[in-house]
Amino acid sequence: MRRVKILSTGKYLPKKQVTAQELESRLGLPPGWVEKKSGVLVRHFVDGETASEMGAFAAKDALVTAGLSINEIDCIICTSGIPEQAIPCTAALIQKHLGAGDSGIPAFDINSTCLSFLTGLDMVSYLIAAGRYSRVLLVASEIAMGLDWNDKESCTLFGDGAAAAIVAKTEETDTSRILASNLETYSKGAHLTECQGGGNKHHPQEYASHPETFLFRMDGRGVYRLASERLPGFFAGLLQASGLRMADLQLVIPHQASLMAMRLLRKQLDIPEEKLMVIAHNHGNTIAASVPMALHEAIAQGKLQRGDRCMLLGTSAGFSVGGIVLEY
Amino acid sequence: MRRVKILSTGKYLPKKQVTAQELESRLGLPPGWVEKKSGVLVRHFVDGETASEMGAFAAKDALVTAGLSINEIDCIICTSGIPEQAIPCTAALIQKHLGAGDSGIPAFDINSTCLSFLTGLDMVSYLIAAGRYSRVLLVASEIAMGLDWNDKESCTLFGDGAAAAIVAKTEETDTSRILASNLETYSKGAHLTECQGGGNKHHPQEYASHPETFLFRMDGRGVYRLASERLPGFFAGLLQASGLRMADLQLVIPHQASLMAMRLLRKQLDIPEEKLMVIAHNHGNTIAASVPMALHEAIAQGKLQRGDRCMLLGTSAGFSVGGIVLEY
Known part of the structure; x- marks a missing residue:
């Protein structure tokens, strides 16, 4: 048990929506196929946004909800399954988009593919409980780039977007x-x-x-x-x-x-x-x-x-x- | 302060050595240039080895030194700067090469580019101190793939290889x-x-x-x-x-x-x-x-x-x- 609390969360979806109907016509599938097979009626695809930009938007959403500024965060962990660049880690790129390039806030990535956010939250909860970090920003931001458009089962499933959470030590009076x-x-x-x-x-x-x-x-x-x-x-x-x-x-x-x-x-x-x-x-x-x-x-x-x-x-x-x- | 101990370490270098002289002749540089500029007299380049294979060799070296089998490890963290594949994380691929594919040992990656091993050791020390994990295998394995052979300053610096460390809670009688x-x-x-x-x-x-x-x-x-x-x-x-x-x-x-x-x-x-x-x-x-x-x-x-x-x-x-x- 760790007395750690999710203070707030945030989300960002690219503006460009792609419906099941659009995919059916693109892939030459009969009407209703995508809804029946994948169940995804609409997903969002990036239209110029980078993963770190989306991550920063989601992070700002979480910061606003928590009433915090980026300078009150003392660790940034990117928990995406796919990085934005081979070098450096995506968390550094997110820190930059948050205007904290001179802050020194430690920034690194944790990756267990689709479970990366869980692994990041799990790990950092021990550091928060031990007092190493006070408020940690976790960000996951994904662009489904390597889709095989000949594999209609998988290519109709994925969407792009980002989410963030701010995690902190639970106050004495709280049960989180x-x-x-x-x-x-x-x-x-x-x-x-x-x-x-x-x-x-x-x-x-x-x-x-x-x-x-x-x-x-x-x-x-x-x-x-x-x-x-x-x-x-x-x-x-x-x-x-x-x-x-x-x-x-x-x-x-x-x-x-x-x-x-x-x-x-x-x-x-x-x-x-x-x-x-x-x-x-x-x-x-x-x-x-x-x-x-x-x-x-x-x-x-x-x-x-x-x-x-x-x-x-x-x-x-x-x-x-x-x-x-x-x-x- | 965390009562955490490095039980053992391991290393693997690819067999293929590349000397400063070989690089000088490949790059058309005068004799002595590489030694003077980069100071690297010899480095090793992979010759068919994958990063996860090298990582598993280094891990085995560390396991033998510690007198442990892979089944006595309860967490595998890959701390490479570059992954082997986009999906899945490299730690899972290393687990597989260690013959532990059915073990359930949690496996994930931590990335802060060249500081990944330090970040992994730092983070997991809190989990070990808190009793979450008993013996953790950290592995970093790198192949310098994206070298620019027109940039003689950088391409003469890098080498391939892997290293591993096994980390555990310090015994009562010990000061590590x-x-x-x-x-x-x-x-x-x-x-x-x-x-x-x-x-x-x-x-x-x-x-x-x-x-x-x-x-x-x-x-x-x-x-x-x-x-x-x-x-x-x-x-x-x-x-x-x-x-x-x-x-x-x-x-x-x-x-x-x-x-x-x-x-x-x-x-x-x-x-x-x-x-x-x-x-x-x-x-x-x-x-x-x-x-x-x-x-x-x-x-x-x-x-x-x-x-x-x-x-x-x-x-x-x-x-x-x-x-x-x-x-x-």
């Missing part, structure tokens, strides 16, 4: 806290979901002859099998560690992998439909920004209120399963 | 500990050292028309100016926080940016020559693997012994300054 957290990685599934390019394994000069190396690809069945094998035990163990039962949770906020993945998760884990936070239908899967965006929406829509307990939960490429139970 | 640590980021220097490609800002299809976007570039003078502005105060503050004076330190283990950068650092900070650990002459600058490699060599060469105090110190793209004072 992290009750339990866990992360498990099963790398036998490391190549089930991957984009082989973009790092030091494949030089960008290979793109001309092997563009497919730089595309996102996913073995949906393999991921489903591994998730089915690991999620139920992980979920039960995390609940037990938190000392709560499902009935004590106001909300489960899952990674918005896809509407179908969340439906399966809900059934496997026996989560009541009204307790599962879903934003994929009008955001798409925004990679690591997905969980903090859904958290932001849960708060904005009044579905998660102070004193409520919730679980952040998801799977990611790796293959990893991660979760945090917290009292908001 | 982290005395102080700090990280500061000044993103006004974010674009002084960068590789713009490789993330979601530039699609790999841009390589064909703009290969320079995917190359590492550095404004050496700008970095020198910013480092001169920030390093002395940072160094003094970190020493003060540790409660030690320079005379109490057995060794300063700097990021091996270049021989010249380390010479300037030694003069600016008034570090006696025999107290500065240097491995750049036969390793090159191995990006984030540089500090843990130099730590490994310091231990292997008997320059750092149990009970000795040392400082890990460096600057990185970002622009960041980071350091850790520890009793080994």
Whole structure:
């Protein structure tokens, strides 16, 4: 248990919306196909925005809500799944867009693909509890660049955008806290979901002859099998560690992998439909920004209120399963 | 102060050595130029090895030295500056090469470019001190892929390789500990050292028309100016926080940016020559693997012994300054 509190959250969506209908006509699919298969009716795509710009917009939103200025933040962690540049880390670029280029605020990235926000929040909660940092800004900002437009199952799922959260030590009079957290990685599934390019394994000069190396690809069945094998035990163990039962949770906020993945998760884990936070239908899967965006929406829509307990939960490429139970 | 101990370290260098003479003939430089300018007499380049393979070799070296099996590790953090693939994180790929694909050991990446190992060690020390993890494997593994072979100042500096460290809670009878640590980021220097490609800002299809976007570039003078502005105060503050004076330190283990950068650092900070650990002459600058490699060599060469105090110190793209004072 760490006496750590989410002070505020923020969100940024690119202005450019892309509807299911537009994708159907672009991909030559029959009307209704995208809604039926991916469930994503509308997602947003960047139109010139960089990831660090979007991240800074989401961060400003969170700062305004918390009534804080960037100078009252003493650590910036970018928890995106994909960096903006190979060098430097994205957190430094976000710091720059926040006008804090001469501040010295430590800035670095934490990456566990779609679970990066959970891993960042989990890790930094120990540093906050120990007094190392007072107020930490977590930012996840994603641009789904490596989509394979020939793979209609995956390319109709993703969206761009950013989310942010400000985390601090809980005041004495308050009950906000992290009750339990866990992360498990099963790398036998490391190549089930991957984009082989973009790092030091494949030089960008290979793109001309092997563009497919730089595309996102996913073995949906393999991921489903591994998730089915690991999620139920992980979920039960995390609940037990938190000392709560499902009935004590106001909300489960899952990674918005896809509407179908969340439906399966809900059934496997026996989560009541009204307790599962879903934003994929009008955001798409925004990679690591997905969980903090859904958290932001849960708060904005009044579905998660102070004193409520919730679980952040998801799977990611790796293959990893991660979760945090917290009292908001 | 965290009662955390570096149990062991490990290193891996690719078999392929490239000498200053070979580079001089490749680049059409007069004999002696590379030695005089970069001071790197020999560096190692991968010859088929991937970053995660090298990382796993270094990790095995550290495991053997500690007398541990991978199953006794409960967290794997990759602290490379550059990932192997865009998806998933490199730590998962390392876990797989260690034969632990079904272990569930949490695996994720932490990135602050050349300071990634320091940031990872710093952060995870709080989780170890709090009892979240018992034995953590930190791995940094680098392949200097985006070198600009037209920029003879930078392309003669870098080398490939990996290093690892296993970190655990200190036993009651032991005095090993982290005395102080700090990280500061000044993103006004974010674009002084960068590789713009490789993330979601530039699609790999841009390589064909703009290969320079995917190359590492550095404004050496700008970095020198910013480092001169920030390093002395940072160094003094970190020493003060540790409660030690320079005379109490057995060794300063700097990021091996270049021989010249380390010479300037030694003069600016008034570090006696025999107290500065240097491995750049036969390793090159191995990006984030540089500090843990130099730590490994310091231990292997008997320059750092149990009970000795040392400082890990460096600057990185970002622009960041980071350091850790520890009793080994």
